Amino acid sequence: MNLPFGPPIDLSNLSNFVQVDARPRRSVFVGRVSTKDNQNPSSSIPRQVALAAQRLEEGEEFAAYFWDVESGMLPTEARGLAPQEMYEALRVPTRRDGGLQDLLAHAEPMGITHVLAERADRVARAMLTSLTTEHQLQQAGAEVVYANEPQGGTESGRLRTRRYGQVEAEVYRTVMLEMSMGGQYQHALGGWNHGYPPYPYIAVVDENAPPPPRGRFGEARPKKKLAPHPDPRRYDASRELCRLRREEHLKSGDIISILSADPERYPIDGQWTHNLVEGLIANPKLTGYQVYNRKASRTGRPGFSQWNPISKWVWSPGPVHEAVVSLAEWKQAQEVTAGLRAGAEGGPLLRIQAAARQQGLTVTKVDNTSSHTRYRIGTRHVVLPTPIPDAVAQQIIEDLERAA
Known part of the structure; x- marks a missing residue:
């Protein structure tokens, strides 16, 4: 901005009349x-x-x-x-x-x-x-x-x-995020699948879905629903691994040993892994419902996503494809998984919960990653490794007793 407050005489010949950036413009x-x-x-x-x-x-x-x-x-x-x-x-x-x-x-x-x-x-x-x-x-x-x-x-x-x-x-x-998420919610509510189909399923084009609109770059991808995999053994394998967790309380390593010992009965491309077994047990799509928003991919860290709380998941109003397990069976498996990760019955987390109850406090899970879980104990937040080592649990219990 040019100011109308110049000197009373011409001083433009003085070396410091203007401030010059010594760097060339680039x-x-x-x-x-x-x-x-x-x-x-x-x-x-x-x-x-x-x-x-x-x-x-x-x-x-x-x-x-x-x-x-x-x-x-x-x-x-x-x-x-x-x-x-x-x-x-x-x-x-x-x-x-x-x-x-x-x-x-x-x-x-x-x-x-x-x-x-x-x-x-x-x-x-x-x-x-x-x-x-x-x-x-x-x-x-x-x-x-x-x-x-x-x-x-x-x-x-x-x-x-x-x-x-x-x-x-x-x-x-x-606004774009709201509109996009709203569209994805309706996609799930309509029973259409997001992402890769789980192990016991394939994704097939829904012939009864509204035809996708044609945009400036051609037709949109057709809507797809889940259908049983052509190999029925995949359904049987999925049912069995869920049962092993739900009824026998087996960890993924034990389940992998059982499935790998009979490849004819439990076929797999490559080999059974911890992530595959745990992912299938935790996948609510095996109940016949379509579920969206289980993970948040926009975390600010490339290649990293985190689990959303179940309260944020979007479920279809009813079953939209053949179920591997019932909703009640799926929920029971999740409870067993939580117990295994906490150290099983009488494990570290249960000991912490018992010590907290004696002080009139509750232990609530807030969020978690693959290696740690954050809990709220009363008004205090603590981050504990998963599973919880006995020494760490004992330290938390002692801290609760001292605070009392």
Whole structure:
């Protein structure tokens, strides 16, 4: 902003009349396309470059191009992880010197002074992510410029426009998530399957489902329901492994030994594993119901998902495919599994629960990972390994007795 408060005489010949950045201007492009399927990166990225280039100075060119093809809902640490082969296959005419992570890593070493984008949501749809990115670039000496922002005027006006745009991007992100999840819920309520079919099933196209609409990139995937696997032995194997857990309280290692000893009766591609056995025992789809939202995949950690509490699962109103076990049998198996993980009857968790009851407290499971579980004991939260070692349980019990 030009201030109308100049000196009474011409002082422009003094060396410190203006503050000059000793670094040469070095501008780079940053962009993003949500998906390679529902958008066309080969046209979207060059369009973004053309718009951002309007903020270049006369005769200036971009020193580098940083762009990604992925959701703007991802945090910075989860961005730009797709293999280079995927980007090469897209045949985007704009060269790619890296993604957002690369930009943040190389902004200072490259001497970048300006980062130009079409608009704020091309950096990220989550406001916290875009603000964090702007701050990191500012710390590296780079100014972020969005082509859709007005030039001139006051700094407060420019900032207001930018923040409104970032809020709008995050609201749009939330609306899209709500609409997407709503559609997935209805998909499950209709009895249609998500993901790979469990071991005793195959996924078959539902001929009675409404025909999928045709979009700009062709027809959507047809809706599929689960049907028994052509090999009936898979049903028998699934029933048996569930029974071994439910009635005989066997751990996965013992179940694997029994199934592996009779491959003709219990066939498997490859070999029986702990994850397969435990996954089947825990899978509610074996009850004949369609169930969605068992896992949260957007955790901010690439390749990592976590279990949602059962209260957040979405169940079809009734059975929609042939059941392997009843709901009551499935629930009983989950209770046995919980007991085994706690150390079985008289195990560490039960001892902790008994000690807590003596103090008038309850022990409630809050959440868990594959290796640890967080419990609430009264108002106190503790994280314990799974299974709970006896020494750790004894320490918790002693702490409860001292607190009393």
